[in-house]
Amino acid sequence: MKEKLPRLAQQDLAGGRESGSNGPAAPAGTVLMPVDEILQFVRLAPGRVVANHLEALNHGPTTRDMLRSRLSAAGLEKKVAIPADGTAVEVS
Numbered sequence: 001m002k003e004k005l006p007r008l009a010q011q012d013l014a015g016g017r018e019s020g021s022n023g024p025a026a027p028a029g030t031v032l033m034p035v036d037e038i039l040q041f042v043r044l045a046p047g048r049v050v051a052n053h054l055e056a057l058n059h060g061p062t063t064r065d066m067l068r069s070r071l072s073a074a075g076l077e078k079k080v081a082i083p084a085d086g087t088a089v090e091v092s
């Protein structure tokens with residue numbers, strides 16, 4: 001992830017595919033970021049992060065509550081928006 005930092009450092013707002021996919025699209029591992037990688041991503045991001053693709057019915061085991069809990073324990077909860085399904089996130 002650190003090799004992506006130069007691009008990430010230019011962003012005021014970053015979004016990632018959080019969820020830790022464990023479905024058939026990822027037989028050898030995960031396609032979407034598991035929680036530990038999400039935390040690393042948030043730490044490296046210079047601005048706010050919008051977490052999306054959570055609680056995907058058949059392939060995304062990461063819940064919003066699980067992510068909020070881990071972000072809070074790491075002191076990162078204020079950097080991340082975790083919208084509900086169908087909710088818009090306003091940025092300025």
